[in-house]
Amino acid sequence: MTKLTRLTQSDLTEMQQAVWGEITNGPRASSLNLVADDGALVGPFNASLHRPAVGMGLTRAGEAIRFSNTLPTHLLEIAICTVGAHWKAEFEWWAHSRMAREAGVSDEVLDAIRVGDDPDFGDDERAAAVHRYARELLETGRPSPEVDATAAELLSEAQLVDLVSAVGYYCYISFSLNAFEISLPAGVEPAFD
Numbered sequence: 001m002t003k004l005t006r007l008t009q010s011d012l013t014e015m016q017q018a019v020w021g022e023i024t025n026g027p028r029a030s031s032l033n034l035v036a037d038d039g040a041l042v043g044p045f046n047a048s049l050h051r052p053a054v055g056m057g058l059t060r061a062g063e064a065i066r067f068s069n070t071l072p073t074h075l076l077e078i079a080i081c082t083v084g085a086h087w088k089a090e091f092e093w094w095a096h097s098r099m100a101r102e103a104g105v106s107d108e109v110l111d112a113i114r115v116g117d118d119p120d121f122g123d124d125e126r127a128a129a130v131h132r133y134a135r136e137l138l139e140t141g142r143p144s145p146e147v148d149a150t151a152a153e154l155l156s157e158a159q160l161v162d163l164v165s166a167v168g169y170y171c172y173i174s175f176s177l178n179a180f181e182i183s184l185p186a187g188v189e190p191a192f193d
Helices: 014-025 044-052 052-067 071-086 090-104 107-115 127-139 145-154 157-179
Strands: none
Touching: 014 044, 014 052, 044 052, 044 127, 044 145, 052 157, 071 090, 071 107, 071 157, 090 157, 127 145, 127 157, 145 157
């Protein structure tokens, strides 16, 4: 269950309708069924309807971060999963670990991220750099000089900006999911204790 009233389209003001449309007609709709059986939006999106002026901005920012990102998809999903695991955000982990697998991230890497271990990325130095950079941002608020230098060597400046933006945005998503106790879809087992 959730701490927020689950809003359906018939409950919405004009501004809330605009946010609903932005969410359900945008590129997110191709990767996830966004409307639950009860007619409310799934995951963090219902929260956006409760404060539509903020919700619209966050929806557009999230769309840009996810769908106009300069990082290859598997690197973006590694960063997002790192955030979801750090905050134990069940819905985020459920949605993005699936997307990470579709982008080629192995179950072994995802299992290590989920439990907070250092994954073995093999010879994918950029994946290791993205994970370490995201993890240090989450743990200390800034990358160490060594991690920063490695990331700067392997990623473009635009990719670094996109990485930091993704970590920040998905922290908000994790906070929203956790604070409002957004439940997983029916039949999905939690990934965290």
